[in-house]
Amino acid sequence: MRRAALIVGAVLVVALPQLAQARPAASPKLTILAASSLTEVFPRIDRSAAYSFAGSNQLALQLEQGAPGDLFASASPTYTQRLYRKRLVEKPRTFASNALVLAVPQSNPAGLGRVVDLRGRNVKLVIGTAAVPIGAYTRQVLRKLGLTDVLSKVVSEEPDVKSIVGKLALGEADAGFVYRTDVRAAGGRLKAIRIPARGQPEVRYEIAVVRSSRHKALARSWIRTLTQTARARLLLRRAGFIVR
């Protein structure tokens, strides 16, 4: 009995601070909060960092609530700039652009060939919520193309772009608006239908150092690696991003 109590007490005393502290300062390892659409390419650029991938809006909220992290990479300047105005991150830098496509499962069950085909009967369309960048961009595309009526075909609003990819890859939905890099990353499970250039929004990715980071110098050099080395730029391009 007493020994059990001692063990429980010892575990609490030893384990809790460990869990709360994340990792010792001796070997600094960067924690990078990044948009879902960067899920495949960022670990290819740097395997040693710790990543948290989610909708940029969710990551921004987490940082506002005091979540620990060294870098924040957003799929839309909206969120990096919001945190910059609140002095939570340093000046953001653009590092890549992307484009939207209409993705369909490889089998293309609804037989879609063009974006306007969404107006056909019985199409199950999946988009992002209005808050997540992919959802906001999708609404821009539909406005620019005068296709806002197809919002009535939406069967689900997903919290991030990878959830849209999941619903499509499983064949549950007929079509969804995602980034062209997501179709490439899905490796043959999805097909992309081009969106006419006049409907294309400006999809710009920004990255910024978190002010509360304890490894700011390392984080700044990570941004330099991302934006200046030929290897990182090649990997981004191979994934389908547009790098200037």
Add this chain to the structure above:
Amino acid sequence: MSARAGFTALLVLAVCVAVGFLLLPIVAIFWEVGLRGLVDGLRSDVARDAFRVTLKTNAISMALILGVGTPAAYFLATRRFVGRSLVVTILELPLVLPPAVAGIGLLSAFGRLGLLGGELDALGITVGFTQAAVVMAITFVASPFYVRQAIAAFEALDGTMLDASRTLGAGPARTFWRVALPLAGGGLGAGAVVAFARGLGEFGATIMFAGSLQGVTQTVSLAIYQEFDVNLDTALAISAVLVVASGALLFAVKVLPLWTGSRSTSPSLFARSAST
């Protein structure tokens, strides 16, 4: 201070730590939202639609769970056969499964490309993204909470009562309706309440299998998740209502048996089924 008093102090301290840790986040919800935010949040379309969808889908799944679960539990509680433990384990499995696994499983079985997808498609039925999918997700994760308790309630029945009913000429069906069901009522009610409370909060399996669309498949948990970075007040207000509703349900389970006085037939909330 005697050793006994010291030990009691230790126990009291443990209770205080446990209560404090569990209560603080709940108090924080009400603290953050305030009365104004609560009213405004609940007035939003998102909140109203979410409550409507949640109540409707949960009512249907409770009907399914009670309708199928009660006779199944009665059978398992009153018969002994080879493989019974296996059957009970299967019925209880969702209790310990992560909801995400339930979601994947439902998709693999009933999704368009799933095991039964082709058959359902031929019948003109698509489950994904409909309220039927929400009902299935809720039923899958909530039913074990009822069935487990129902088996325990039926097993706790005094066998001589059932025998007496039979010797007095009532058939097995009549015995079930007129004797077993009323006697086990308290335990069944407790199980139903806990299953309902679990169903109200269903999240993981629903978002994977049914998706999230306001007014159609977006239940309260999905609405909280969606609104939490759009309109925190709405998310907090819905959470506050869920806290009150779930708390009231749980409290009712603890208090009601005391009032009705049916002590012997309403075992404690998480009575262990003798079969496990």
